[in-house]
Amino acid sequence: MENSKLTRLNKYLSEVGYCSRREADRLIDQGRVTINGKVPEMGIKVAVDDVVRVDGELIHQPKEKHVYLAFNKPVGIVCTTAQNEKDNIVDYINYPKRIFPIGRLDKPSEGLIFLTSDGDIVNKILRARNNHEKEYIVTVNKLINSQFIKRMSNGIPILDTVTRKCEVEQLSKYTFRIVLTQGLNRQIRRMCEYLGYEVVTLKRIRIMNVSLDVPVGKWRYLTENELKVINSDVEDSSKTEEASIIQTPTPKQRKTSRKESTRPRSKKRRER
Template identity: 45%
Template sequence: MRLAKYLSHCGVCSRRQASRLIDAAEVRVNGHPANHIDHVTDDDHITVNGTQITGPAPKKLYLYHKPVGIDCKLRADDPSSLIHHLPPGVRVYPIGRLDKDSRGLLLLTNDGELCNRLIHPDHHQEKEYRVVVDRPFDPQFCARMSAGVPVDGVMTQACQVKPLTQDTFTIVLRQGMNRQIRKMARYCGYRVIDLYRIRIANLILDPDALPSGQYQPISFTELVLEEKKKEYRPTNILGGKSSIG
């Protein structure tokens, strides 16, 4: 099996992240610096940043209600990093990110294949957000946002935007550009003051069942990924609470 795919199967990270680790010379195979064409098995001695990889770990999936102030970059030397708030036991990492100033639903897993399916642009999974801006928007605002605006030199894809109040709307995206919603709103003359992700694919965040700063394990069958041009019905997530402090 190709090295990046093997690391993904072992729950180290996604294949894309594994490729970056290989490029950064942080992976060694049988004592030698790894390269992308390496094929490995469970019998090979593989290390990442000096830590030996012992083979595929049991696959885990969690919902996490991210509060504002948590950084999704996994940096042990950063007190605000998500790495200090992960479930114990099997190492997991976030599927995609919410920026530090945003809150809401985040998925945590050690399944690199699932991570790739959710974040790769070819798969187009929906993500829904509730957004508050700094002042009432005019009638043309939602139309401009939904039609697409230039962000970092790229025109955003058409999306669904629905007003809730004079300064609050929901937006459904299939893209994952850096700080996309904030930049879209800024282009239209508004500043986002609250960004709350409420849905990923068919999973809807229920803050009564999963309060801010807590996580809960779910089964992989509870996540239903949308096929292209196929409709599906969102489902609420209920269940127990596991505090992470």
């Protein structure tokens, strides 16, 4: 466990309101405190999931461990927890603990999606400004050409905005790979529709550092290393609503910007 998630035992007893740090030191020195059933040494640190007792009395119930799942969503499953949706993702997985999906995949799409009981990490990952990569393999109904790849890469006007520039690679006559860093509603389908193409199949094969490696309809736990990288990547991610808004300059701001860019330089500057 990371040191940042550990607390000195005397400080811990003080923070949970049991006693002062000085009194805690006395109790520890007398061997009256146990961590996970063992008498600790002075100066030891406590993790959030440790069981701390004083004279056998439970001081604080350890926090429940969160679960993090990587699921290969089949076509037809809906990414919602709503019980009135008969094909909802939670009932399909039937995990014995309350979990919810991070983000969405359209009902006709398949592939990787995370599910968790950790609302904090959900908020961080979902914010549009965090630039977390999501990779897809897409098949369309018409032949792909270089112009299609170029236009998809450079941004498409949909939903009153222009999509961010992204990595797009042609894989075959009808199939391409695309890496997005934003999550507009039905983004890839709308981008293709704008160019006169229809998506036939869409499969997400990667989210951030986690690649799809389980059969359709199956799930696995995220590994400790995967979680470590994810937590590191989202450590500074904002959890505010403002962070999810992509700022677009107003017409007045754009006009001012153009004026400033075309404004003649001073005589001194020109003579340099």
